[in-house]
Each structure stands twice: as C-alpha cells, then as structure tokens.
Amino acid sequence: MSFEDFAARIQSPALRDVARHWQEARGGRAMPGWSHIDPAAIARHLPMIWSWRYDRATGAFTGRLSGEDINSAFGKSLRGARMEEFFAADQYEHIYARHRRVVTEPCFAHGIGAVFIHADRHGEGERIILPLAEDGINGDGIIGATLYRFVDNPPLGERAPTEAVTYFPL
Numbered sequence: 001m002s003f004e005d006f007a008a009r010i011q012s013p014a015l016r017d018v019a020r021h022w023q024e025a026r027g028g029r030a031m032p033g034w035s036h037i038d039p040a041a042i043a044r045h046l047p048m049i050w051s052w053r054y055d056r057a058t059g060a061f062t063g064r065l066s067g068e069d070i071n072s073a074f075g076k077s078l079r080g081a082r083m084e085e086f087f088a089a090d091q092y093e094h095i096y097a098r099h100r101r102v103v104t105e106p107c108f109a110h111g112i113g114a115v116f117i118h119a120d121r122h123g124e125g126e127r128i129i130l131p132l133a134e135d136g137i138n139g140d141g142i143i144g145a146t147l148y149r150f151v152d153n154p155p156l157g158e159r160a161p162t163e164a165v166t167y168f169p170l
Contacts, residue, residue, distance in 0.1 A: 003108070003170070009168075012147045018143075018145045021038070022143065026136075030137055031139065031170070033133055037143060047067040047070075048070065049145045050143075050146070051143045052078070054139060061082070066078045084096070102139075104139055105131075106139045108168040111126065111163045111164065113163040125149060126147050127144060127146040127163070129142055
C-alpha cells in the first residue's frame with residue numbers, strides 16, 4: 001500500500017486537498033515536518049484541521065492546532081492541551097492508540113462513519129490522520145482533518161454507529 005492507496009479511499013474533495021498538500025510538502029522525505037505544512041495552501045480547509053505534537057521520549061501528545069470546526073465540535077480548543085487531559089478517560093486510550101500508531105509506525109489513517117461521539121456530539125463524517133516528522137524520518141506529530149455533519153437523533157445501543165478506521169503504511 002502507499003499514499004495513492006490511502007488517497008483513493010478518501011471520499012471528500014476537501015480531505016483529498018489536505019492529503020495532497022501533505023504529499024507535496026513531504027518532497028523526497030518519508031514525512032513532512034510541521035514547518036513544511038503551508039497554511040496558505042490549505043487555508044480554506046483550516047477550520048476542519050487539527051494537529052498534535054508527539055514526544056517520542058515520553059509518548060505524550062500535546063495539542064498544536066485545532067480549527068474552528070474542531071473547536072465547535074468539542075466546545076474547546078486542543079491547542080496546548082495534553083491529550084490525556086483533553087479527552088474523557090473512557091475515550092483516551094482508544095484515541096491515543098490510534099494517533100500513536102499513525103506517528104510511530106508510521107502510517108496513514110482514514111476513518112468514515114460516526115465521528116465526535118467521544119465528545120457527545122454525534123456526527124457522521126470522514127477523517128484523515130497523517131504523520132509528521134521534522135527530520136523526515138522520526139515521527140514527532142500528526143496532522144488530521146475531520147469533515148462532519150451532526151446527527152440530531154443518533155441511534156443508541158447496539159445500533160449505535162461506529163467509525164470504521166483503515167490504516168495504510170507509508
């Protein structure tokens with residue numbers, strides 16, 4: 001698998017734009033660094049973009065950026081927040097494992113279905129997560145984008161929707 005396989009899975013044109021920018025920013029490196037991401041190139045998509053720094057020594061994530069749509073979904077910004085303090089305890093392990101996999105394997109993640117259930121905001125949408133590495137090799141963060149629409153009366157119990165996540169190696 002490759003970036004092309006990952007990009008082919010993305011349904012949203014906006015998310016494809018973000019993924020294409022990541023691919024262009026990486027140049028000849030395995031991964032681009034945060035400094036290689038050009039906000040002007042993805043300016044119209046910034047409201048749905050979010051990012052976390054990753055400390056390889058401690059395994060901790062710290063919020064770097066969250067667009068207006070993401071802030072609205074959570075009712076707060078993740079900027080400067082430690083991941084374990086940002087997410088509810090019952091959701092943290094799952095979210096941490098997904099993000100850690102992307103940054104340490106490294107790989108791409110594509111999700112579709114129920115999003116933001118962990119924020120008690122039931123929505124349907126699509127999400128991408130891409131690794132970052134300032135040195136081009138060792139993952140030190142992730143950038144993601146989530147496109148969603150809220151559902152007024154989400155199904156509960158066994159029929160509750162889930163997000164189907166697929167991982168793609170670099």
